[in-house]
Amino acid sequence: MIVTPTGTVSVHPVERAIELLRDRYVFPERAEAATATLRQRLADGAYDGLDDSTLAERLTADLLDVCPDAHLWVRVRDERRATARASIRRVEILDGNVGYLDVRRISGSTGGGRAVVGAMELVSRTDALILDLRHNEGGSPDGVVLWSSYFLPAEPTHLNSIHDRVTGRTRQFWSLAWLSGERYLDRPLYVLTSDQTFSGAEDLCLNLKVRGRARLVGETTRGGANLATVLALTPTLEIAVPHAYSINPITGGNWEGTGIEPDLAVPAATAFDVAYAELREREPGAQEPPGH
Incomplete structure (x- = not known):
């Protein structure tokens, strides 16, 4: 507990973090180990006298020592992060009638659906498509469903299941039988990845x-x-607490901690050139690709 100058009693941010982890973290046994670490560090005075930024960094480091989970962190709250970001940065038709989509965020189907529909309409008459996810840090599961549906047949396909510790429920995600626009089928599709491609991407x-x-x-x-859900620790600090995990219906697992290996491993900086060259290698006299 903390007593403010006005006499108000508030919960110490570390105690609040412990409470949230014990109640919500996706793996209860790891939550117990993490909270034990935080309690000991708090008792030892490791968090005394720290400004918000330093406290956030130290808490994040201590948590990740016990729970190596990329969705688990503490940071200083910044209202500017709530500003909507463009989900699709670039749409082009390249030489050779190859479509190119630079998608930076997987927006929800409600908020970002119009952008997805519009982008897919622009590339709908191309002979091949490059989907660039090298700078995509994820987003909404519903948005993943929308994007996936454009590249799969109309018959609904079970894409993913998500088990939520808080509710105890498992929700299935299926591709859509109906789309506003044409599906992109029976044509080459290349997806570009990097070590920053994350989460929903x-x-x-x-x-x-x-x-x-x-x-x-x-x-x-x-x-x-x-x-994860982002929750307030104090008016100036917030924590992301993972509370659910994915289950792929084909692999029976997911990509937590391992990532997804590409079919062709090359440095991210050269991935576009390699993909574009493969798509155009059958065309004699193809021009050099534009810079990406």
Whole structure:
């Protein structure tokens, strides 16, 4: 507990973090180990006199020592992060009638659906498509369903299941039988990856890879298959607590901590050039690709 200058009693941010982890963290046994570590560090005075930024860094480091989970962190709250970011950075039709989509975030089907529909319409008449997820750090499971549906047949396909510790329920995610626009089928699809491709973007990669629908080119992805909720510790600090995990219906597991290996491993910086060259190698006299 902390007594403020006005006499108000508030919960210490570390105690609040312990409470949230014990109640919500996806793996209860790891939560107990993490909270024991935090309690001992708190008793030892490891968090005394720290400013918000330093406290956030120290808490995150201590948590990851026990729970190596890329969705688990503490940071200083910044309202600017709530500002909507463009989910699709770039749409092009390249020489050779190859489509190119640079997708930076997997937006929810409600908020980002129009952008996905519009982008897929623009590339709908191309002979091949490059989907660039090298800078994509994830997003909404519903958005993953929408993107996946454009590259899979109309018959609904079980894509993923997510088990939530808080509710005790497992929700299944299936591809959509109806889309606003044409599906992109029977044409080459290349997906570019990097070690920063994360979370929902990895879900999309796995959906397409295990069904043989896409060729992944680049680097092994970052490896985050859990779902987290961001909660307040104090008016100026927040914590992301993973509370659910993915279960792929084909592999029976997920990509947490391991990432997804590409079909063709190359440095992320050269992944576009390699993919584009493969798509155009049958064309005599193909021009050099534009810079990406």
